[in-house]
Amino acid sequence: MMDEIKKAIIEFAESSRKSKFYFKDMEKAVQEKVPGAKSRDIKKAATELINEGTLIYFSTGSTTMYGLKGRGVTEEERQQG
Amino acid sequence: MFSPKRPQKEIKYQELRIYTDEELRNYTEEELKEFKIKHPIPDVEELEKGPWPSFVADAKREALRRRKLADDRMMIDRYVVEDLLGQLQLSFEDGETHWKHGGIVGVFGYGGGVIGRYSDVPEKFPGVAHFHTIRVNQPASKFYKTDFLRALCDLWEYRGSGLMNMHGSTGDIILLGTTTDQLEPIFYDLTHELDQDLGGSGSNLRTPSCCIGRARCEWACYDTQDMCYEITMHYQDELHRPAFPYKFKIKFDGCPIGCVASIARADISVIGTWRDAIRIDQDAVKAYIEGDILPSGGAHRGRDWGKFDIKKEVLDLCPTKCMWMEDGKLVIDNNECVRCMHCITVMPRALRPGTDTGVSILIGAKAPILEGAQLSQVIVPFMKVEPPYDNVKELIDKVWEFWMEEGKNRERVGELIQRVGLPKFLEVLGLPPAPQMVKMPRTNPYIFWKEEDVPGGFTRDINEYRAKHKR
């Protein structure tokens, strides 16, 4: 189940036009592919993906989103050129 | 009496310190008077004057300290404070901020606790090109030992700007300004040496906070620090790894006075209260009336308000008029009391809260963004609370489950309740409705009846109807 969810997360992240997305949007996409996936499990899977270095957090300070590492220009990367 | 959930490292500054005594005294007052930072900052310097503590005069001594420290005794730009003041001057001139948005900075595996910040004029102020904030989870009710604070100061001066907030609005210690490469080393030393974690930011549980409670207040109706600590520890995952629709705050006030502002600022406001009688010492009441004890604990002693008048100052101000004098004695009809605490605060030596204490739980406060400001609303009028506070945790879990399921992106739980209606929210929590939850019943009759509310349900036969009523 956990692997299935992780796979669904990556598929969603790769297919999405967005470089960053809310947990809820990711959750919805996963639940379409893996019916019955609980939000707690999806969070666990996302956390694992973060620890593995596949996903990253993106934060405005007030709001947090997830993103696929290496996609989308971050301020840090822009500054380093 | 209380103990941590796990053994904690003892903090000894002498063992932890980075700077020598000599390094800590590396400038004189004379040098400070003569000191000019590298940018002209006339408007900023204007704020050195006046009696209120000047953050500018204070920041300048940190700037001077950094001038005099050796190169290898600080890991970020020597001129970080000077550049910050310089950028502040430029912001005054431009009437606009010069900070850019956040980004992905953070410590590995955590989605909160660090706020990324970049200057939009880095060529002018290279010292603040990166100026990230770190939120450090404060100890409940903000008591400290100097060993801890001094160690934190050394760590922060060595790896950051040396500027901080004691404390931020939510309650955290705010360390203001460091570079990306220093985030992990700071986190490493915070956890390994100071045995101390980060606080929250972004779409997660924000650092819970509480009032001073029973540590030094006679009105606290439960152990605010203990519950704050327990809840903080229990929900560490929610605090560090955001998966909520938006931020979520929990605050613990010991009584209805609300020193930590939970009713205005927390998604879940836990407010101490009691359900038995206010304790009365009739001799002390008499002493107040006769002028032997100063009312309000002396809080008004700066002005002559005349002789204390119990009728004017207490009885008449009681919101439910549930107290009166009878044969020289104060009588309180506790059934009618709404526990506003005014009488207690005016005559603290005569009146005390009851002893059958617990909490009221109110939900949904927030600042105006997005749907307008809200105060928390009554959800549970009274709840007994004992460690490990399972009943409170159960309620929190239910609220989160519903909010994570139904909440829209960036929708606070108070806004969700507004959108779906309080009845729906109560149904989710499994709580019966009560008049305590509303100021008044609804004034419109547009009731969303459900099919099961009505005998026979909604399905009807048009032919049966027509048999009685011509078309």
Add this chain to the structure above:
Amino acid sequence: MALSTGKYGKYDPQSPTKDRITDIGPRHFWEFFPPIIQRNYGKWLYHEVLEPGVLVHVSETGEKVYTVRCGSPRLMSVEYVREICDIADKYCDGYVRFTTRNNIEFMVDSLEKVQALKQELESRKFYSGSYKFPVGGTGACISNVVHTQGYIHCHTPATDASSLVKAVMDELFDYFKSMVLPAKVRVAVACCLNMCGAVHCSDIALLGIHRKPPIIDHEVIDQVCELPLVIASCPLGAISPDKTPEGKRTLKIKVERCMFCGNCYTMCPALPIADKTGDGVAILVGGKLSNRVSEPKFSKVVVAYLPNNFPRYPEVVQTVKKIVEVYAQDARKHERLGDWIERIGWERFFEKTGIPFTEHLIDDYRLAYDTYRTSTQFKFTEAAWEVSRAAGGIE
């Protein structure tokens, strides 16, 4: 063990997860309580304010703890914190506390120590003459101001916070150091509508506001922002998709719908909203969050805009001072600012303070009707006669 030195200290960038410690939470509070607090935990009987800034709490054990409270600038250097530590080590066995409103509290166990401690605190001044640790902030006073980051650290502010607080507190300093007001007056500053400081229930709230819609950076917006998320971020649905003449994806803003909240900018750096002439300070009054006597209530906007006149904001400071002075003179004992206004009526408040009532103060957002007067119970002031004259009702 010591704190680490060198660029990365003991952290190994090659293996970031090695020996990693997470989820340990804050340090436990009990070890930070002074022994007298530990001994008397939960046993306090009553407290008294002996003089401005000095409290005594009396325990059922007979012990007394004296607290000396002083203001802090909130934005402080490690040097300032070390100075706090020096004082705490000298007088308080190394214990110190901070309050929710950024005050510092030093606790001692005798009156003699109080006097020495107080003298020490009051004697410490910056080279420029301002106090480092002004004693006060108790009882019927104006306590320290809770505030946000402003130009010091925020990307969306419409004003600065630290300087505004300094300017206001310099002017209200005597109220911090005395207890002459009818009740406590809580002042708060937030530098934009996001209100990190949640100032919406303060007696007096100073709020940074923008007055011009965002500028759209068409060049880069599609690269640096997720357009659908930006569109969704607008509370009033004023943002919609658009194309530049060159065919690039961008956004457009229905200006008449913009309420200048800056939410879109929070989601998208290509929509800067700050503007020198647009930005300024609004003043809200009459809020409270204590349940004492009257219920908690929101602050109401009484001045829609004053300019950001850095660094001293004379217009804002003078208006605040005026409000406090009229309140101090006119309110009854125990009456909070909002309760006083409700008793005398808002029309009287504007008359007494001389603050002009403008159309910007009449709500036209959601639920505005709740704030309209639907009764003939009002007082006549000059403002009423003006309406009567305009309507041809009187000469």
